Amino acid sequence: MNHAKRRTLAVVVTAAVLAVTAACGGRVGENGRIGVVYLNAEGYYAGVERGLRATLGEEGRGPQLLQTNIQSDPARESSFISTMSSAKADALIVSPASATASVPAMRLAKESGVPVICYNTCVEDEQARKYVRAFVLGSPEEFGRVSGEQMADHFLRAGRRAPQVGIINCEQFEVCVQRRKGFERALKEKVPGARIVASQQGLQMDEAVERAQQLLTAHPDLDAFYGEAGSQTLGAVRAVETRGRIGETAVFGGDMSVEAAKKLQDGRVLKGVADISGIKVGRLAGEVARAVLAGNPPAGFIVPAPVDRYLGAQDGARWLREHPDGIP
Template identity: 55%
Template sequence: MVATGRRSRAGLALMAVVLFGVVAACGGRVGENGRFGVVYMDAQGFYAGVRVGMQQEAEVLGRSPQLLQLNAQGDASKESTFIDQVSAAKVDALILSPASATASVPALKLAHESGIPIICYNTCVAEESAREYVSAYVLGDPTRFGELLGERAAEYFLAEGNTEPEIAVVNCEFVEVCIERRKGFEQALHAELPGARIVANQEGATIDEAVDVAERILTANPDLDAFYGEAGGATMGAVRAVQARNKVGQTVVFGSDMSTEAGQALAAEDILKGVVDISGITVGELAARAADDVRRGEITDYTVVPAPVELYATPEDGSDWLRAHPDGVP
């Protein structure tokens, strides 16, 4: 997901300005209720939910701030330029899912030194830096996230009479939370099925990447029993690869992050057998509330704000999610 191409600093600045989005209170002047700089790591549906949640919670709080927004597309340099701009603009808070645990640190240090409160969500920089520069971190426990799916995978294979399944991981382990998800998955899986084997672990965070990765894994492991997708793109890429390689009925998928496509696949019952999700809307609400708490002095030290983690394990769960989210916003 991290871009490899280089653009000039001026070009990046222009791009950031073009990508600013404005949400202001109706009938008021733009920015009169404050301004938040907001960074989304990529364009996956989770981040659309975060945006909706922030807007809803801001309205509940009675102050709809102007949102200066950027889809960083996983590019830490683009993220950095945007943070430079909003720091200079003296926004009331910076709310972001950093592109890198390490490369994002200098930009967050600048924002902190500019007096801008920082709220991480979904991902953050390394803990030592987070404790120094970040006010709050909205986080669904990544270990528990993985454990729920590992428990679901063990339940499925025990019901199938398969005590030694071969499982491949399609990962997003350029961010720490995905590493913790896998550790939780493996721990819970092996607690019930000590003979289960992880036969591959390769990065494929976006759907297109994940399809290619999963197809290569299937070629190398034609008897593969399952994929574990650590993120939404990895999950649906694995599902599509199973379909493309005619492995329906042999290879199943356990995945992450609900979406319309994931809900439909879970409801279909043929490939996707479980999804663990942290609602983007809920995360957005919690991030906006944390920003307001920091602004009012109720949060003064680095604070982890827990976000709920939910398992969707049955076709009925998939259908229920689709009915509850007709617009597809998770």
């Protein structure tokens, strides 16, 4: 769910053009067309787009990508998927806005004969297995475990045996719930006295900053924050900086970006980051879409994406060197 470098990913073909295309029975792209839903405008989704194009080919050589950024809004998602379903797109690659509210859109696509591939997020498992062909997913439990282990080691080095921890969450999405479970399990395995004093949802950056500031007011001796995804992590970092808690409250969390890498390189607040590369996920989603359209869907429903670990200033600097354009 998770950045400094934001890239607006808008619908590239209007509904009117699609309606005419559907009515005439033609194709938007001679090599097919695939609808793509980006959950929000964070840099992760720019990485997904790059990975998709690397796998499916640039415009003119591969299927045309009809893209939209739904800004975490199920209504926008529903409208776009309805248009794609009416136009008989060849496939949909989707990061759904809600585990429950997105179910009708997934059902409509399935009933319209449009195969759906989820990535990053999906609808609740029982419904997903009815309406979705495959789900490209980095293990959320492993994602959370990375941060739990990093935070625990930080506390052990500092001699903190009973630290207070706050969580800024994105638990509108089931993957974030599973991230928290993996985080808490790993943290308490190493530091049994660690206590989660509060968990607040903050999906957008401004909201995440506000929630983190509220937690710092309520718990002025807070030892660390866990941010479940990019906005939550950087929101916590900004709150710590604003409230003058640098050196007192550490932050661990998810999703690399230019800002996260720079904060990690700085090292005063952000200490460690778990990451699932958008580029890698986009490549996998593109490969799955091609396989599904060729009649060779993956054997398993879950298509695993790798979870990467970044810890300390050297890893922040390395990420910046490896991503000079800032695309994660």
